[in-house]
Amino acid sequence: MQADVFVKKRWNSFIFLLILLVVTFVSIVITEFNMAKGLASLPKALQWGFTNFYPDEMALTKLPDILNKLRETVLISVAATTVGAIFAFLFALFGSRTTKVNGVLSKVSRGIATIFRNIDISAWSMILLFSFGQSALTGYFALFFGSFGFLTRAFIETIDEVSSSSVEALQATGAGYFSIIFQSVIPSGIPQMISWILFMIETNIRSATLVGILTGTGIGFAFDLYYKSLNYHTASLVVIVIVITILTIEYISNYVRRVIL
């Protein structure tokens, strides 16, 4: 009997692997992807990268300009995240099981957050391009909507996870809604919420690059511009600057997270 369980488990893994292989193969056939050709072109791509895609002296003269654009991007990301977080917190309070005011409002706010979350940031920037044109505002709102949707979801989970027990206790003492929010939900949830906000800032700086390409603002636009004008050396400098920025931000947010948790 016991042996059967293990045999069954092994069969399950085998069937799963088989399905995976079939799916891969079918996709290759449908897309007419040539594995051998793909692999063969890899060295050539690398060679091109090493000969063209590195910053030279000329590129370094553009550095102040790039850093200026970078500052714009970082600030927009931070602003979009923090403002998004404020709205997300309000919606999370209504959406959470622990702190909801009533069932209808909870469903509505969860629904709104889901819509905002499931439309990708790049899609948002394309949509908003029509309303705001090629300006920093477009990028700002695209990031804002994306952060808002994601953070609402994350905050709902945080509130339900960390504060439901103490909320119950305070309700039992006869405390009012706002007392419960300020004395229990915020103190117990704040480290996780800050952690989520830091994570969102990181993600947004990454996305801001793409959004910048689409909306013609910030560091993404700088990359796009140099790349399309065949100035690969400067474009590579932009990439390096972005990577350094993201690593720095990640380091800072990891440090902050360690301190507050």
Add this chain to the structure above:
Amino acid sequence: MTTLLQLNHVSKHYGNDTKALSDVNFSVKEGEFVSIIGPSGAGKSTLLRCINRMVDANSGEIIFDNVDIAGLGKKDLKKARTKIGMIFQHYNLVNRLSVIENVLHGRLGFKSTLAGALGLYTEEEKRQALQILGVLGLQEQIYKRSDQLSGGQKQRVGIARALIQNPKMLLCDEPIASLDPNASKIIMDHLKNISASMGITVLVNLHQVEVALKYSDRIIGVNKGSLIFDGPPNEITAEIIEAIYGSEAGDLMFDLGGQYAG
């Protein structure tokens, strides 16, 4: 002594067919120490939570301090809840706040929205908090974060939070289920002491029959949402235990003979 709490025909079902409580009737006098025993899932927690409406009963009357709790509006319910302290199995403290802050949370029910949100407590309230913490032997822990305390200490903070409400009744939902025997004894002794010296009615859900026998003035036995037994500990017999727990009393891990030892 006057009757403080009276439950008449209280029923509660979750969904359509899960009956949690069916037609529960009992009354509790002022200052009494009453234990509710029964197997897991018998409806002990639901019964306790129906009293302060953390769970809404489907039908029946819950008369506490001459007011029918079941019929109260939001505002009056909050006012009624300030007179009932509650203690939980998992303490339900705000872990990141200090002991004294957690204790003062018991006063939030008496505060205006603004004072409650900002956590503005009077000098008098703070003094009372310190005094209660002293009685419970937590004077060393006042400014510690609650998550640095042991289980027994956390539960004492829970008791302090309930006591600072100046309640007429304490509802204790499995207060010692997560504690070791030592800490359990300390907690039960404090609860007994509260009931005896302050005249506060105590209603405790318990898993441990011998603890219920030792500490209670009266025991209520619940099984499958119905009251099986309601009487003093010395009336409990092996047959009654069997009716409550649905097994031979001899199979259970306790000794009825020892009930008068403590």
